[in-house]
Structure formats: C-alpha cells, structure tokens
Amino acid sequence: MTHIDQVPTPGAPLPVEIGVKAGAARTNPFARVFDELVRFAQSRSLFMLHYCTGCGAVELPPAMTSRFDMERLGIQPMVSPRQADILLITGYVSVKTLKRVILTYEQMNSPKYVIGICSCTVNGGMYWQSYATAKKLNDYMPVDIYIAGCMPRPEAVIEGLRGLIENIRTGRADAWKDYYRRYDYYLGNQQRLFGADWQTSTDVIAEARHYDLFGPATLGAHTALLEQHQRPLEALEMRIEIPELMRRRSRSDQDGTAQ
Amino acid sequence: MTNELTTWLDTLLAELDGIEVRRTSRRRLRVEVASDALPALLELLRGRASFVHLSAISCVDWIDAGQFELVYHCWSYEIQSLVSVHTRIPREPGVYISVYDIYTPAAFFERDIHEMFGVWFEGSPDLSRFILTEWDGPPPMRKDFDSEAWVNQHFGWQDYHPDWLKDLEARGGGIAVPPNEQRFSRRTVDET
Numbered sequence: 001m002t003h004i005d006q007v008p009t010p011g012a013p014l015p016v017e018i019g020v021k022a023g024a025a026r027t028n029p030f031a032r033v034f035d036e037l038v039r040f041a042q043s044r045s046l047f048m049l050h051y052c053t054g055c056g057a058v059e060l061p062p063a064m065t066s067r068f069d070m071e072r073l074g075i076q077p078m079v080s081p082r083q084a085d086i087l088l089i090t091g092y093v094s095v096k097t098l099k100r101v102i103l104t105y106e107q108m109n110s111p112k113y114v115i116g117i118c119s120c121t122v123n124g125g126m127y128w129q130s131y132a133t134a135k136k137l138n139d140y141m142p143v144d145i146y147i148a149g150c151m152p153r154p155e156a157v158i159e160g161l162r163g164l165i166e167n168i169r170t171g172r173a174d175a176w177k178d179y180y181r182r183y184d185y186y187l188g189n190q191q192r193l194f195g196a197d198w199q200t201s202t203d204v205i206a207e208a209r210h211y212d213l214f215g216p217a218t219l220g221a222h223t224a225l226l227e228q229h230q231r232p233l234e235a236l237e238m239r240i241e242i243p244e245l246m247r248r249r250s251r252s253d254q255d256g257t258a259q
Numbered sequence: 260m261t262n263e264l265t266t267w268l269d270t271l272l273a274e275l276d277g278i279e280v281r282r283t284s285r286r287r288l289r290v291e292v293a294s295d296a297l298p299a300l301l302e303l304l305r306g307r308a309s310f311v312h313l314s315a316i317s318c319v320d321w322i323d324a325g326q327f328e329l330v331y332h333c334w335s336y337e338i339q340s341l342v343s344v345h346t347r348i349p350r351e352p353g354v355y356i357s358v359y360d361i362y363t364p365a366a367f368f369e370r371d372i373h374e375m376f377g378v379w380f381e382g383s384p385d386l387s388r389f390i391l392t393e394w395d396g397p398p399p400m401r402k403d404f405d406s407e408a409w410v411n412q413h414f415g416w417q418d419y420h421p422d423w424l425k426d427l428e429a430r431g432g433g434i435a436v437p438p439n440e441q442r443f444s445r446r447t448v449d450e451t
C-alpha cells in the first residue's frame with residue numbers, strides 16, 4: 001500500500017447541485033407528464049439493500065416488521081446490489097468495511113440512493129477519534145439522506161425514508177449523478193484511505209459516459225493516478241466443473257455414439 | 260482432588276524462585292514472572308497443573324517505564340480457576356518469544372498483538388496483517404500513536420450548522436459546546 005503523501009489532496013468539494021432546475025425548459029409538454037409518472041412509480045417501489053455495518057442496524061427490524069412496517073411505503077429488502085435501489089448504511093463504517101460499501105455501491109444500477117443512518121455516518125459519531133472508522137460517508141459516495149441519531153428510532157427511519165420517497169417523486173433525489181460528475185473527488189478521498197493503487201471492478205468513467213453525465217470534474221489528478229495503477233478488467237471465464245455432471249454427460253455422449 | 264491440586268499449585272508456585280504470586284480471589288491467581296522464565300512456567304502450568312486453555316494474551320504499553328506488559332490468561336477446567344501470568348519486556352526492540360509450541364491458539368493472539376503494538380514474537384507461525392488489512396500507519400494501540408492527529412490528517416469533517424440552530428443560538432440556546440470550541444468539528448478549519 002502506498003503512503004498518503006503520494007495521493008494528491010482532493011480539492012474542496014464543489015457545491016452540489018441537487019434537483020431539477022425550476023422551470024428547466026422542456027420542449028415536449030408531454031415529456032414532463034411521463035417523467036412524473038415514472039418518478040411516482042419509482043418512488044413507490046423501492047428495493048433496499050441494507051448494509052448493516054454498525055449498531056444502528058438494531059432499529060431496522062422493528063422498522064421493517066409489523067410494528068412500523070416499511071412495506072406499506074413500498075420498500076422491501078433486497079438481497080443483491082444489482083437489483084437494489086437504496087443502499088442503507090446503518091452505523092459506523094470502518095475503513096475495511098468502507099471498501100466493501102464502495103464496491104457494493106458501484107455495483108448498483110442507477111438511479112440509486114444512499115441513506116446514512118446514525119450519527120456515525122454523518123461525522124464519525126462517538127468514533128470521531130478512532131483511526132479505524134471513516135467519518136463522512138459523503139466523502140466517498142454521494143448520500144441522499146442522513147438520519148442522525150445514536151441510534152435513530154424507527155419513527156425517524158421511516159420519516160427519513162418518506163423524505164427520500166418525496167425527493168424521488170419530485171425529482172430531487174439525484175445525488176447519484178454527482179458520483180459520475182465528480183468522480184475524481186470521490187476517488188481522491190478513497191485513494192487517501194486505500195492507497196494510490198485502489199481500483200474497483202467497475203469502470204465508473206465509462207458509466208459516466210453511458211449515463212451522459214461525463215463532466216469536467218469527472219476526470220482529474222486522481223483518475224490519472226488510477227490509470228497509472230490500473231490493471232485491465234477482464235471478464236471471468238465461465239467454466240462448469242461439477243464432477244457428477246461431467247460424468248453423466250460423458251456417459252450420455254457414449255450412449256449417443258453407441259446407438 | 261480439586262482442593263489438592265489447588266494446594267499443590269500454591270505450594271509449587273511458592274517454591275519457585277523469582278516469581279511473585281498473589282491470590283486475588285478464590286478463583287484467580289496473579290503471577291508475575293521474569294520474561295525469560297515465562298515459557299517454562301507456562302509449560303509447567305499446562306503440562307502439570309491442567310491449565311490447558313489459554314484464553315487470551317493481552318498487552319499493556321507502559322510507555323513511561325519503557326516496557327510492554329504481556330499477560331497470559333490460563334484457565335483450568337479442573338480447578339476452575341484462572342492464572343494470569345504477567346511479564347514485562349523492554350519496549351525497544353519489543354521482541355519476545357512465541358508460546359505457540361505450548362499453546363497453539365497463541366498464534367492468533369500474538370498476531371493480533373504484533374499488529375496492534377508492534378511486538379515481534381520469535382517463532383510465531385504467522386505475523387502478517389490480521390484485522391487491519393488496510394492499515395499503513397504505526398501500530399495503533401501504542402501509547403505514542405496520536406489517533407486524533409491521524410484522524411485529522413486522513414478525514415474531513417462535516418460542518419453542521421443549520422439555520423434553525425443559529426436561531427436557537429441567537430436566543431441564547433443551542434448545543435452546549437459552541438461549534439468553534441468543539442474539538443472535532445472545527446479543528447482542521449482552525450489550523451489551516
């Protein structure tokens with residue numbers, strides 16, 4: 001691992017632009033109607049991947065089950081990042097976990113939303129002095145909503161989720177775009193912790209181009225550093241090696257030739 | 260039988276030179292021993308006195324004395340009691356001998372102590388990174404490691420000072436410690 005001095009310091013975060021600009025010119029009047037419909041549908045069927053990193057996760061079971069019942073808001077737990085809309089980080093994120101959280105986040109399909117539950121995700125909480133926990137989650141990935149508290153009650157969790165739903169419905173929940181627009185900034189913060197040779201298996205820059213979110217701040221000193229250290233991504237070779245299956249297959253092959 | 264063993268152990272330990280024994284409670288014995296005699300004592304405890312379970316090795320950094328204190332906690336299922344064997348080694352160079360050959364689980368404890376305190380255990384099977392796989396700083400549990408400085412060098416802080424809080428403060432309320440006096444929220448801002 002490289003030392004921190006070898007990683008350039010990320011600049012001050014640019015002001016985040018959140019939300020559609022009021023009165024953004026749209027030529028097709030029906031496009032907006034359709035957008036609204038889509039957003040409404042999106043806000044009412046959210047699949048949530050809860051990455052239970054810290055003690056705040058304790059408040060999730062009551063929030064999910066019959067007492068407070070998240071599902072009446074259309075939110076359901078989901079098992080894989082590829083199919084999830086919300087990434088819920090519940091509590092302190094140790095540096096080691098942060099790596100996995102970033103990998104998980106990058107695997108999710110856009111649009112994706114991040115909710116940081118607990119004071120620990122906001123500013124390190126009671127672990128502010130600890131060398132092992134990351135402090136500001138939004139240094140490493142854009143966060144849509146923080147729910148502060150140590151730990152927040154299920155009412156607060158539900159309230160936060162309703163806030164997110166409202167933001168999605170009104171088109172203000174587009175923090176995920178920021179990851180593509182300012183990838184260099186986020187990557188820089190990640191490199192400060194994980195070293196200059198930090199690399200994930202997602203080509204974020206290509207994704208930024210795909211979503212048409214490639215901007216002037218997507219590339220920078222840190223992506224240049226990434227390019228220097230990057231090992232090319234390769235598809236995994238698919239191979240099925242189940243002995244029983246192979247034996248049966250070769251037997252049926254022989255039978256086939258015999259007939 | 261149990262009592263016999265206890266008596267026997269007490270007598271035995273009292274006979275040995277250079278160790279200091281104190282019975283801290285009915286089930287706990289505190290033994291202080293010189294670092295070169297410790298493996299022999301452990302061998303005796305394990306082999307002869309049924310202390311087959313090494314439940315932990317802990318380490319204390321006595322920075323002013325320039326020493327590390329290693330504590331070996333040995334438990335006996337037969338006499339149902341715990342012997343903690345204390346020993347001190349010089350902080351520099353911080354090298355000690357592994358007890359892996361006496362207690363196999365010592366490998367994990369030694370690996371952990373090596374990671375957290377930087378003590379090198381001669382003869383331990385694997386002292387590679389254990390829990391802090393992303394770590395590149397000095398051993399973090401040493402007393403001379405400044406966690407706060409490290410944190411300030413590696414992390415940024417969120418400034419949380421919303422309007423409603425300002426309103427409260429204008430009326431004499433607000434959170435008890437003003438934000439610019441909080442150690443954590445403005446420290447980096449102040450220094451730069």
Ligand code: SF4
Binds near residue numbers: 056150
């Ligand atoms: S904010 Fe409190 S409850 Fe939440 S993870 Fe931190 S310490 Fe645990």
